Amino acid sequence: MESSDQSPPRVALLGGFRLLAAGGQVTVSGGSERLLAFVALCGHPVPRNLLAGTLWPDAPERRAGASLRSALVRLNGAGRQVLSVGSTEICLRPGAHVDFHEARSLAQRVLDPTTPTHERDLSAEAVALLSDSLLPGWYDDWAVVEAEEWHQRRLHALEALTADFITAGRYADAVAAASVAVRAEPLRESARAALIRAYLAEGNQAEALRCFEHYSHHLQAELGLQPTPRLCGLVAGLRPGTGR
Numbered sequence: 001m002e003s004s005d006q007s008p009p010r011v012a013l014l015g016g017f018r019l020l021a022a023g024g025q026v027t028v029s030g031g032s033e034r035l036l037a038f039v040a041l042c043g044h045p046v047p048r049n050l051l052a053g054t055l056w057p058d059a060p061e062r063r064a065g066a067s068l069r070s071a072l073v074r075l076n077g078a079g080r081q082v083l084s085v086g087s088t089e090i091c092l093r094p095g096a097h098v099d100f101h102e103a104r105s106l107a108q109r110v111l112d113p114t115t116p117t118h119e120r121d122l123s124a125e126a127v128a129l130l131s132d133s134l135l136p137g138w139y140d141d142w143a144v145v146e147a148e149e150w151h152q153r154r155l156h157a158l159e160a161l162t163a164d165f166i167t168a169g170r171y172a173d174a175v176a177a178a179s180v181a182v183r184a185e186p187l188r189e190s191a192r193a194a195l196i197r198a199y200l201a202e203g204n205q206a207e208a209l210r211c212f213e214h215y216s217h218h219l220q221a222e223l224g225l226q227p228t229p230r231l232c233g234l235v236a237g238l239r240p241g242t243g244r
Helices: 030-042 048-057 059-076 080-083 099-111 124-129 142-167 172-186 189-201 205-223 228-233
Strands: 009-013 019-023 024-026 083-086 089-092
Touching: 009 030, 019 080, 030 048, 030 059, 030 080, 030 089, 030 142, 030 205, 048 059, 048 089, 080 083, 099 124, 099 142, 124 142, 124 172, 142 172, 142 189, 172 189, 189 205, 189 228, 205 228
Parallel strands: none
Antiparallel strands: 009 019, 019 024, 083 089
């Protein structure tokens, strides 16, 4: 009888690297961990020389190649099941699941201006999938570049998802999505505007005003800046002395 033990291992890159098999999280050594993360992040076959040069950029070519072979040797069990290792290229095995690929596809769908957001993407699960950073605490150049790109994309997707929730009349979900964006980037005005719009849509004027005032004080204290007229306009009728 088939069991869940036969399901392929999964690679998690969001919120930190994890290799997950049916029995739970699998421990992977440092060099092998970086190897798995890079190949999983790419999602396509990677030439071995490019992989070695990227993961061990300060080592001579021969030593980098030796380090790559050593990292492959140390992979066993679930780690080997994830990769397809060829003489010139290394890639993920077909069917290997990577959470980042799922999250990136979700962000692309939400941000596509040509199609409305599908009902399946208007969910708490979608918000959760967009809530985590990519490989936090990793400082390799390739990881930092990809993490910053993902940071911006997921914030835009959360803001777009907030607007979709508001349109659907799902105000609690809208507040949840916008709140994730605000926590990720407290000084980002577009995220704060999304949260204020969500509060106003559900009729919580006091929450909207409190959110604006907190942002205004924080922005002034951190950067010596004032909110833009566009943001001020969202709460203009709520603030004393600004008129209706």
